[in-house]
Amino acid sequence: MPAETTDIQETSSMAIAARNVELTYADGTRAVRGIDLDVPKGEFFGFLGPNGAGKTTAIKTFVTLLHPTAGSVTVNGFDVVDDPRAVRSSIGYMAQETSIDEELTACENIQFACEMYGVSRSERAERIDDLLALVDLADVADKQPSGFSGGMKKRLDVATALVHEPPLVFLDEPTTGLDPRARNRLWEYFRAINRQGTTLFLTTQYLEEADELCDRLSVIQDGKLVATDSPDTLKSQVGGDILEITLEDSIAQQRAHAQQVARESGLFAENTIEPTDEGIRIASEHARQQGTDLLVALRDAGITVTKFDVRSPTLDDVFLALTGTRSVPVSSRASLDDTTGEPTSEETAEDQSGDPVQTGGSR
Ligand SMILES: Nc1ncnc2c1ncn2[C@@H]1O[C@H](COP(=O)(O)OP(=O)(O)OP(=O)(O)O)[C@@H](O)[C@H]1O
Numbered sequence: 001m002p003a004e005t006t007d008i009q010e011t012s013s014m015a016i017a018a019r020n021v022e023l024t025y026a027d028g029t030r031a032v033r034g035i036d037l038d039v040p041k042g043e044f045f046g047f048l049g050p051n052g053a054g055k056t057t058a059i060k061t062f063v064t065l066l067h068p069t070a071g072s073v074t075v076n077g078f079d080v081v082d083d084p085r086a087v088r089s090s091i092g093y094m095a096q097e098t099s100i101d102e103e104l105t106a107c108e109n110i111q112f113a114c115e116m117y118g119v120s121r122s123e124r125a126e127r128i129d130d131l132l133a134l135v136d137l138a139d140v141a142d143k144q145p146s147g148f149s150g151g152m153k154k155r156l157d158v159a160t161a162l163v164h165e166p167p168l169v170f171l172d173e174p175t176t177g178l179d180p181r182a183r184n185r186l187w188e189y190f191r192a193i194n195r196q197g198t199t200l201f202l203t204t205q206y207l208e209e210a211d212e213l214c215d216r217l218s219v220i221q222d223g224k225l226v227a228t229d230s231p232d233t234l235k236s237q238v239g240g241d242i243l244e245i246t247l248e249d250s251i252a253q254q255r256a257h258a259q260q261v262a263r264e265s266g267l268f269a270e271n272t273i274e275p276t277d278e279g280i281r282i283a284s285e286h287a288r289q290q291g292t293d294l295l296v297a298l299r300d301a302g303i304t305v306t307k308f309d310v311r312s313p314t315l316d317d318v319f320l321a322l323t324g325t326r327s328v329p330v331s332s333r334a335s336l337d338d339t340t341g342e343p344t345s346e347e348t349a350e351d352q353s354g355d356p357v358q359t360g361g362s363r
Pocket residue numbers: 025026027029030031049050051052053054055056057058205
């Protein structure tokens with residue numbers, strides 16, 4: 001990614017301005033390796049990357065929990081090293097680990113957060129009511145969260161991060177471990193506060209989440225930003241559409257044979273052809289026409305194709321093109337199909353294991 005060119009003096013319109021930020025842990029792990037980034041106020045910005053890419057380390061640096069080993073960061077115009085108190089009072093932070101106290105009721109948890117963030121007594125009652133309504137927990141305000149589903153706990157977490165009405169909120173993998181329906185509900189709350197002007201900085205392993213929510217995103221791998229742009233621009237850079245071919249016999253030998261036929265057809269650049277569980281996949285500017293030609297070549301080679309699909313690129317294809325790996329898990333398709341955000345009985349049956357939900361796709 002080209003380095004951002006904005007000078008540090010010109011960063012007052014930026015919620016976050018990071019310059020050549022490095023973070024090396026005491027054991028020598030270089031978790032963040034020279035990040036340059038500008039996030040304008042009001043933006044919904046995402047950090048997308050696989051496990052261990054450096055997302056949490058970067059976010060902890062931005063919220064002053066870690067000191068950068070090199071480089072500089074300003075958040076809402078305040079330097080994270082020189083002015084950490086000012087940074088903290090101007091942000092909300094939803095960490096991966098919950099900050100909820102199970103001994104307190106939902107209402108008391110928010111009240112405690114109000115005290116921590118210095119929300120004045122006169123404002124507290126109204127703020128608590130507003131937040132409980134925002135995250136749909138008014139009905140359980142006087143209940144302890146030990147009986148809550150994973151989604152309800154996350155929503156309470158969000159509420160506690162918003163008590164002081166911060167202009168910038170950091171969300172570290174906020175939907176990991178939730179089922180698609182619970183995830184959709186959280187997405188609605190994030191969109192709502194963003195519409196009201198709050199800048200959101202989200203880290204995620206979910207391609208669909210980044211695609212759905214973010215105005216712009218950075219793909220982070222091995223502590224470096226490998227691309228920063230809008231999801232649509234990133235997808236347009238894949239170079240055309242994606243041709244998915246399903247083989248009747250998808251054993252490794254047959255897939256290798258099909259790959260060889262595709263290569264030898266001369267229709268496609270070699271690095272755009274890859275095997276899948278079911279057959280082969282090719283990125284191509286003229287996918288439909290060339291796909292038809294390829295079908296003929298495959299038939300002539302004695303290979304039976306059972307399905308032929310041309311689709312637009314996804315962020316998964318972007319990730320492959322940028323990093324040469326599909327190491328980011330693909331979340332459930334259902335999460336995009338159902339955006340009603342209505343509460344359902346599934347909410348109580350969420351996967352609370354903390355593992356990313358991967359009910360769709362085979363990558
Ligand atoms: N306290 C620590 N000491 C040493 N190394 C660490 C520490 N915390 C994280 N790391 C390492 O730093 C790298 C980046 O980790 P980080 O947690 O920032 O990645 P991540 O993208 O947030 O991953 P995940 O999606 O699993 O949360 C990894 O190699 C990780 O093992």
